Amino acid sequence: MNHGTTGARRTYIAVYAALVALTIVTVSVSYVDLGMMNVVVALLIASAKASLVALFFMHLKGENRLVWGFALVPILFLLLIIFGTLVDTQLR
Amino acid sequence: MTGNPETGRGYLAERGWRSWAYTLDHKRIGVMYLLTTIAFFLVGGVFALLLRLELLSPQAKYFSDHTYNVFFTLHGAMMIFLFIIPAIPSGLGNFFIPMHIGARDVAFPRLNLASYWVFVAGFLVVLASLVSPMDTGWTFYTPYSAKTGAAVATLSFGIFLIGMSSILTGLNFIVTIHKLRAPGMSWHRLPLFIWGMYSTSIIQVVATPVVGVTFLLLALERLVGVAFFDPAKGGDPVLFQHFFWFYSHPVVYVMILPAMGIVSEVIPVFSRKPIFGYAAIAYSSLAIAFIGFLVWGHHMFTSAMSPLANAIFSFLTFFVAVPTAVKVFNWIATLYKGSITFESPMLYALTFIFLFIIGGLTGPFLAALSTNVQLHDTYFVVAHFHYTMMGGTVMGFFAGLHYWFPKMTGKMLNEKVARIAWALVFIGFNVTFFTMFIVGTRGMPRRYAEYVPKFHAENVVSTVGSAILALGILVMMWNFVQGLRKGARAPGNPWYALSLEWQSASPPETENFHEVPTVTAWPYGYGTPKGPPA
Structure with a gap:
């Protein structure tokens, strides 16, 4: 739960960057017609983002x-x- | 904020509405929940009597068809969302979970108070919906609920808030049971009421969000026109039923598991015997909570579900009977060769077993696909539901109220009046609802203001039964009021029970115990008939 250390801050920024990148991927993929796979890809990316939030922002990783x-x-x-x-x- | 032991009024010592409205004491919050939910029980009961009045005659006589639809909707919605779901968990649970585990309060007292006021906000919104009252039945089925002019969005928002309150309470109890157990209170020394409440809390936390989201989708469909359930726009009305029953089936276990917990507490005390099969009863609560999540489709056998889904849900539904029967056999084994006495809590606990067996054994008829198609939406379902929920949960609730009344109020009830009330309730209940099994198997459909004349005699009998039942409940309420006003002073442990809540004063002081107790044994070590615990 070390909210303030440099290492933790670096992790948060990296996770934030990953979340922004995954959002860009989600929006981009929605323009490509993959049929049923569009939903699957969107859900997979959303799950990955939710996992990042739970693991790092909500500190599940160290629980x-x-x-x-x-x-x-x-x-x-x-x-x-x-x-x-x-x-x-x-x-x- | 401490109760003064000198006054003998314990946690009730402080007076004034502020001492209640801002209280963080789990006992006071429990009492507020109890009073609120019992008020709705009485209002919901009045709606039931109006329904029975209308059914005295085969032709609609007193009310219009629409009014009749409104009455059965309000009866169901109030009884389920405002009484039976919160009554035992939030009322008796709030009061007795910390006392049972030797804690001074729940883990999050402020969240506890917040959950009560969110509940109040919810029922105020529900009352606001009466401006244009609902006529969809308590199940809100689409497509009708998406189109009717009634205040569906308002009522469903009210229930959404009540659901929020339910989630907060469940969360609070889970953390309390994990974190605040007294020294020595291992999991296998927990009273069985706590096992029931723990299983209940898990269902509340996991299932309630689903119905909340479902009602939001319904509101979006009504208010903004997003088509989730309207087939004309590509939606699926059966999808609503899936979402609704994913919550509303497990929630019957939110209703029944705490009542089973109360019965497991009462029976050993009044049999003066250790509970038989402690671990089996404890783990069967968890099993019921889990299997309860796998069976929601059995409400939809006639809704054109896929044949494979029908078969799977039918097969799984039979499994719920197993852990339920485990409990019943263990209670009966506890009674076997016990020194049984028939005080009012015990009478209600035994009534629970008797009526719940009837309610339970009529379940497999509805679980089987072939008979379900015949019995679906008949009075057989109404009878089955009331035998499990009123014959089960409400009788368990009454058992709990009579059992813990001396602890909560510091006063004893008039036992003679309590037994008269019990007799009226028992007779009235069976006359009202057993008749419904008969007309149901003969094909009388539910939710109609009129019926064919061949069912007239049975309906008259059922209505007479409902009047006896109502009289019994009025006598019981009168007895509670008289007990509060004039009841003899209750000793700390009038039933010579071994569980921790009885080791405090009656009524308990604000902090429950002078010192947090150290637990050295399970709470069911009865051995001496009617004597104080060894």
Whole structure:
């Protein structure tokens, strides 16, 4: 949780730059027609950005296993709702 | 802000509305939740009586069809969102979680107070929606809810706020249970009420955001015209049902798990026996919370879901019965050869088991695809739901109220009146709702103001039952008021219970305990009949 050290500041700036770069990639890719893959690419980039925010800005990187558990378990439920809904909408 | 032990009024010593409105004491916040939710229980009950009044006759007589639709919508929405979801977790949970684990308060007292006032803001918005009251049913199904002239956006925003409050409370409890347990209070020494509340809190935190987002999507569709659910614009009305039930099915476990926790506390105390199968009951709560997330599709078997999805959801639904039955068998095994006494909390706890078995065993009929198609949207579903939620959760809630009334208020209830009220509630409930199983299997659909005359006799019986039930609840409320005004002074531990909340004064002082207790054993070591704990 060393908010102020030079090393931490450098990390934050690097993460910020990565987030800006990934945003530019998201916007650029939206102009290329990849069919269904457009959604997949957009979601992958968004997930990468969210992971960067959680790991560095929200300090998940240095947390203990309990906090990691609470961060990861909701993702399981997100996958559940996506899977359960797709089983219906894609196979009707 | 400390309660003065000299007055004997404990945490209730301070007077004036400010001492309540700004309180950070989990007990006072719990009491405020209890009073608010019980008020909505009574209002929702009045709507139910109006519905039963209309159904006295096969032809619509007293109210227009629209008014009838409004009444069943408000009955459902109020009972679910304003009473049954918050009553046990936010009311009794707030009061007793810290006391059960030997803590002085919840982990975030200010967040706790905030969650209450967000809840108040939510119900004020819900009341504002009565200007143009909802007629969609409590389920808000699209496409009708996207088109009706009623105040759908307002009501759903009110419920969104109530959901926020629910998330904050759940989060607070999870952190409290992880971080504030007294020395020696290991996970396997936790009272089973806490296991139930912990499982509940996880559902509240994980599932509630989904319904919040769903209502935002619905509001966007109504207000801005973004088509999420309108098929004419490429939306999918069944998608709304997926989102809605992804929350609203697990939330029935938010309702029932805390009630199961109360029953697990009451039964050993009034059987004077250690709870049977502690670990099985504890872990079955977590199992129910998890499996509860896998079964939402069973509400949609007749909504033209894909056959594979139907089969998967049907198959998974049967699994919920397993951990539920584990609990019931363990409670019965606890009773076996116990020194059972039938004080009012025990009567309600036993009623819970009896009615919940009926409610539970009618579940598999609805889980099976073949019978579900026949029974869907009939009174069978209404009966099943009320046997689990009113026969289960509300009876558990009543058990908790009677069990903890001496601790919360420092006064004893009139036991004789409590038993009369229980008898009226038990008889009234069964007369009202068992009849609905019968008309349901014979094909009477729910949510209509009129019905074919062949169901007339059963509906008259059901309405008479609802009047008996209402009388029982009125007697119970009267008994609570009389207990508060004139009840005999309660000793610290009138039931000779072993759990930590009973080791404080009645009512407890603001900090709960003079010293944070050190826990050396689990709370179910009963051995001597009716004697003080060894």
